[in-house]
Amino acid sequence: MKTTFLKSILILTILAVSFTSCLKDLDRTPFYGLNTESVYADPDNYIEVLAKIYAGFSTTGNQGPAGKPDIGGIDEGFSNYIRVYWNLEELPTDEAVCGWNDPGIPELHDMAWSSDNLWIKGMYYRIYFQIALANEFIRESSDENLSSHGFSSGDVDRIKGYRTEARFLRALCYYHAMSLFANVPFVTEEDLTGAFFPEQISRADLFNYIETELKDIENLLVDAKQNEYGRADKAAAWTLLAKMYLNAEEYTGQPRYSDVITYSNKVINSGYTLESKYTNLFLADNHLSNEIIFPITSDGLHTQSYGATTFLVHAPVGGKMKPLEFGISGGWGGYRTTSSFVSIFADTLDGRNLFFTEGQSLEINSISLFTDGYAIAKWRNVTSTGVIGSDPTGTFVDTDYPMFRLADVYLMYAEAAVRGAAGGDMGTALSLVNQLRERAYGNSSNNMSSLDLDGVFQERSKEMYWEGTRRTDLIRFNKFTGSSYIWPFKGGIKEGQGVADYLALFPIPIADIVANTNLKQNPGY
């Protein structure tokens, strides 16, 4: 009896001891993957975090092509940065219509979006995803943090370079936020991750912030053309500054055309040169081009998504277009253009005229019918020598997206000069535009002899269509809202109609208005 009692006590004691040791088992950590601390303790990891900030423009998640998505609440393929940005810049304009009835798409061309539009939401959250990534990286790679890790000076210098690029990418995202949404939440590396309500910054203040940032890093970035392909250099920052200045009046009320001249000159003289053949800029080997200042890359095997150029190549292929000629196994049959835009290309000798008309009607009766409206055969997954891209399934393309290219900068210079910028030279402006025309026509017989604002607009339309700048351009030329320029289905009716001016800004998604007490909605929504 007594021994049993003692045994019981013993058993209980053993159990009691093992209980307390078990409590440690509640500290479970992941078997794979890293956390903030372990990532930044290894100097070799920094480039992989930087790679994600760049990749955030091209891929949609960490799985590729789909899976482990970066943002939620929107179809992952739709959520790609370039795809949402391109759609917001192109679909509400004369350049593009889309036949798909997917959530949010019809409202974009109809200009009837609400503050819950999925594409607007997708853009907004994609921008802030990128900004949050950049903020974390900039914070973790601060001088103070780097020295605390005790890295070699070589590593420290290398990582500081990455940090500068992250600042550039953040500035680029804030530029898009300023352009699309105007007054937006403002977060920097000073704000730690977690539950707080960011303050709303005014459009003009944001302009100043971006300008200050870019001017601060323009000398820290690698010299033009000296960085690895795919990474930002000084010319990228200059191009962004030039773009901001060109649209400054819209953003701040103050025109800054002379600054456009200053910064476009820097780019023009930085060593980038025009690609000899216009169509090569949109092919699977466009990474070889010396014209692209800052690309967002895609790769059929390594950098897969349903957005970016994979979208741009597939989505406009339908009707009698042969997928194989575009280097893909099948088109998605969605995007065409309006007759208003076609009419800009009165001259069919222009090599930039890439309309596909066989089986397509010029006028659109039904947006949902692919054969209504001319198709555009600009983006392809075939190299300049006719070889199909690397993905054997014919789905994911190798074509890179030129976020900035030299021809755009030529046109910025020309426009600023025409608009009377101090320091702008009309002769240079005309010569730059004529260089583009010579490339387009293959000779100089179509060169212009003089340049006016409408001439710049026409030239810009022909050179830059379907490259994600249309909405910004139309706003600058006062053609986006109102009735000065009407295209089919503008305002939701076939013949087109004027629309209210508040539509020049997109609404801040209602989801963020509800989540952040500091935000005030844009007027009109």
Place this chain on the structure above:
Amino acid sequence: MKKTFTIIPLLIALFLCICTLGVVAQNGSVAGKVIDEKSEPVSYATIILKGTSYGANTDDDGMYEINNVPTGTYTLEISYVGYATYNESVTVTAGSVTANIQLKTDYLSLNEVVVVGYGTKQIKDLTGAVTSVGTKDFSKGAVTSPEALITGKVAGIEITSGGGAPGAGQKIKVRGGSSLNASNEPLIVIDGVPVDNATKSDGSSSIAGAANPLSLINPNDIENITVLKDASAAAIYGSRAANGVIIITTKKGLAGSKLGVQYTANASVSTIPEYLDVLTGDELRALIEETGNDKQKGLVGTENTDWQKAIYRTPLSLDQNLSFTGGIKDLPYRLTFGYLDEQGILLRSKLERTSVGLNMSPAFLDDHLKVQINTKFAYTNNFFTNNGAIGSSVNFDPTQPIYQANKFGGYFEWVDVAGNPNTLAPKNPLGLIYQKDDESNVYRFIGNVQFDYKMHFLPELRANLNLGTDLSRSDGTIFIPASAASDYTRKGQMKFYDQKKNNKLLEFYLNYNKDVESIHSNFDLTAGYSYQDWLRAEPITPFQNEDGIDVGYPDLNALGDTVTPGSIAFKTQNTLISFYGRLNYTLFDRYLLTATLRDDGSSRFSPDNRWGLFPSLALAWRISDEAFLKNSGALSNLKLRLGYGVTGQQDIFNDYPYIANYNQGESTAQYPFGDTYYNVLRPDGYDANIKWEETVTYNVGLDFGFANGRINGSIDVYKKLTDDLLAVIPVPAGTNFTNNILTNVGSLENQGIELTLNLIPFDSQNFTWEIGGNVSYNKNEITKLTKIQDPDDVGVLVGGISGGVGNTIQVQTVGYPTNTFYVYKQIYDEDGKPIEGEYEDLNGDGIINPDDRYRYEKPAPDVFMGLYTNFAWKNWNAGAQMRGSFGNYMYNNVNSQYAFYSNINGSKNYMANLPESYFSSEFVNPQYLSDFYIENASFIRLDNISLGYNFRNINNGSTSLKVTAIVQNVFVITDYSGLDPEISGGIDNNIYPRPRIFSINLSLNL
């Protein structure tokens, strides 16, 4: 004990140890016959010698025999459903003692013992909302998975099968479900082991290769299923009990009983009850002739293929079980073998299950130490047919032939201008089925050993140690040949996968039970500790890629070339540690109090939020035992129950939600700098402060019985309030690494009434008739979902549908039930036909845009009910079981994605078919978000009818044979226009049809 407590060697050692026992000196036996008031033999009654593991079951003639009983005086206890428990003292001497017993009818079975968390209770002593269902009342016929045994049997529990595929999972929702984004699955405890019935966040099974984790448990081994519905009953399981607890007890042997051998077989034929009405080849040709364009006229074929008939079949399935029950000397055991071959109605779909179970319950030290060993092993071999064929059979052009000489394996397929498969066209349904081999093997072992030691020095005190494990191993292959049109450009598919899951359990509790007669009180105190751990790894052994990263199997094409390198290996673990206590206090045998407290710590939360405290309190008053009612002839039972309790939820499909993880990108999500492709590292969005979701339940219940229990039942009224509701909601932009975060933000409310009623209108010598039924009403509402309320806020869009990309049909909005449909209001013409594209401008702003969508109905029923009846006449018996559901709505995604003219296509170089329902709208283009497709899916279903005959007195009464004929899924009455109105989630999108099953069931007892 940490990672090394492996249970299998322990069990083997124990088994060997027990087998070598058998130290028996002088033994006797007890035998006799059990009859009822009508002097009819009572079969299957359980006789035990109280306080020991000795006992037996009566055979068909009411005879029993308990052998090998050590001499001494015992209390013989006979219990059986429908009879009052009977106690009689017997003295066993060397030799045989006869004890014949007559039982008295008692329809209430208040003395029946049910298993509650960490202990057992007599029904009369229960204070919470608890429903127990025994073998007798289980659903009959072909039942593959345990939870299907109680479909429609328990008020407040809605069990919806996930379709008719072999082994398909069931969605179990207890009292409306208390979570939004966390799991709504109840906790399932089998023989004291909480088992892994987890689903992934998308609702699929967390055991790779198994359609349903519970399909690895043989329902034939189950004795009883008890459901703890309210918090006061379930709170002892604390954090995992917010959605109720289902306790499953398997059949056991009894020491001293003679060997009982039972063989059961269920042979069944499954048929498809109904095909979807689609156009025939001739009808489609006529339509094209009349309205088609040249392109369509050029594509139309000459055949009349019925694609649906081509893919379904009428297969034979067989479920056989053999069990041996008895006691080897004083070692009670039950050994069971099962073999199930379930063939699905969709060609090639199959589940084969081989199961072995061994339960042993030896006792030592003068029955002071009781040991219960339960082991269940199952192996399933699954063949998953390509369910894509279901939708394709509805949509594929009926004017085309099935077969054609071509490069796609001989199946007719649509091609593009280059002669390659048309990527936009539907694929040949038979090609989909025969050109995909998707097979898996799953092994699962659930076992535990439970030591229950009654202290020698203090018999009122028991110590109970339970060591358990739940292990599974899966492997599977998917093969699609290079010629298959579905995967033509990538040249087919070859995929391998495997997975291991190791779950372990250690529980220890002390129980003190003392009657203090001086104060007419009974104290029953329990205090315990529980440690549980779940580990999952995919693949079992990772491979290392060239970067030294652990990865899984690569995605190959049929030629063995790598299409996508292996993804990063997956391994995850979580641990739950709990301390719990319970007090049951009974005063005057009629005032009952139960108080429980559980402190749970989960590794899923940060140390600051790790522990959750879950109390409960319940009071019950057995009014009918009061003196003033005690001798009332009419009223046989009246008990009032009041309960309050808090339960928690931590099953959020992610084991590390509070940690700032960096996610490593896969090799297909790299980014190039120069010529080098870099892997990417991404910080994942997280909520450092994520914590327990808590549900407070209030329950008032009344149990009643009249006329000796011939009329009995209960009413429960409840309210469940979930706070700190875990919901995926947008976070302020820029503050986290993604936009939607799972966080404790909302509140959810469920309230309802449940009524259960059982009647025995007839009970005469030859004829008995029983009717039972239950009705449940539940109202569900989201009461909070954001930090700020804004009238413009739509809420969280959910409910993805087929058709287009990214369309959703449901929304979570404050003030509405979960998953409310969010649609446009269709405008109809004078003839009641919907006008295409015309919707009401609900916000009156002159344009129709998503702001004009409105919230209309929801998928959950307001009221659901079950009704069952049994007749017994001499040796015949018959039964029927029916279920109803009212106020539940369905989005007919089959119609919305196929029933419009442009679905025929033609312009994209292929044609497709239309459902007949096209003519009710004659839409040209898809109108996915129209409320035209939201239909009332209320239904009444006759779940099964059965007729059986019991052949007694075969072979001098030692053998009995029972033969039953059963039809399952007999008919459905509904206004819903789709094939089946019963689909969990409210979106009907080509589900695997539930078969109608005709079975013959044999049960042979030797």
